[in-house]
Amino acid sequence: MKVKAFFIVFLMVVGSASSFASVYKSGVEASYYAEKYHGCKTANGEVFNMYAMTCAHKTLPFGTILRVTNLSNGKSVDVRVNDRGPFVKGREIDLSKSAAQKLGMIKTGTARVRIEILSKNDTVGQIAKTSSVTDKKTYWDVQVGSFSSRDNANKVAQKLLKSGFENVYFQKTSSVTRVVLKKVPEVKLSSVETKLRENGYSDFVVKKS
Numbered sequence: 001m002k003v004k005a006f007f008i009v010f011l012m013v014v015g016s017a018s019s020f021a022s023v024y025k026s027g028v029e030a031s032y033y034a035e036k037y038h039g040c041k042t043a044n045g046e047v048f049n050m051y052a053m054t055c056a057h058k059t060l061p062f063g064t065i066l067r068v069t070n071l072s073n074g075k076s077v078d079v080r081v082n083d084r085g086p087f088v089k090g091r092e093i094d095l096s097k098s099a100a101q102k103l104g105m106i107k108t109g110t111a112r113v114r115i116e117i118l119s120k121n122d123t124v125g126q127i128a129k130t131s132s133v134t135d136k137k138t139y140w141d142v143q144v145g146s147f148s149s150r151d152n153a154n155k156v157a158q159k160l161l162k163s164g165f166e167n168v169y170f171q172k173t174s175s176v177t178r179v180v181l182k183k184v185p186e187v188k189l190s191s192v193e194t195k196l197r198e199n200g201y202s203d204f205v206v207k208k209s
Contacts, residue, residue: 024060026114028092030068032100033085042083046190049096051197053078053206056085056094060120063138063186065207067116068093070103077102078118078205098202119208138186139209142193143171144179144201153177163199165192183209 034050042048044062055066060081069076077099086094093115095103105111144160147153153170156179160168171178184192189206196204 022117024066024115024117025092027071027112028115029090029110030070030093030095030100030103030105030113031086031088031091031110032095032097032105034097034100044082046082048083049190049194051098051202052096052193053080053099053204054082054096055079055099056083057081057092058084058086060117063140063208064120065118066093067118068095068099068103069114069116070105071112071114073104075103078207080206139183140186140189140206141209142181142184142189142196143205143207144181144196145203146176146178148176150177153179159199163195165195 033048033056037048038050040048042054042056046054048054055068057064057066060066062081064081065078066081067076067078077095079095079099083094086092091110093113097106100106103111103113145153145156147156157168157170160179160181165181167182167184169180169182171180181192193204193206196202
């Protein structure tokens, strides 16, 4: 049996993504889409997964990471733009079902939200175009979890390595240790997200490297 050596690299980071957030729009209406479109192709060529943290927007570039906050209850979720829509007048953003669940808007179907831009993928040509071509040179960081206990972070990291995940990193702040899959290629992102869910990880956050 071949034994593989795995190395976990420790990165020291200061602050968080929220430090760089900029308000895009506030008081706009969000909706969500689910089973009817599950497994269908999105506008950027990915397969829509209602369990992933993704969304549809009419103009923002594919790959843009947004923080959406439900103004009625203060709940927030980070999502990645990978589709176009919504196509109902007056609606600003269409969330995946899982994202909508985190915002507590499943029963109402819609919600008034604030949208902040955490990172913007400026490599996808004109903003309004709906190209299905994926940029192979784009990389993403996938935060699998954030832990106050270093031991818990290490346990998760070891499980990820044993499950075949690569580039497992620790990112440390003064209060938490994040477990992150670094520099996941754009073309592999969808399969990595699927594999994470299959291994029981559903609360991961994706942002551009």
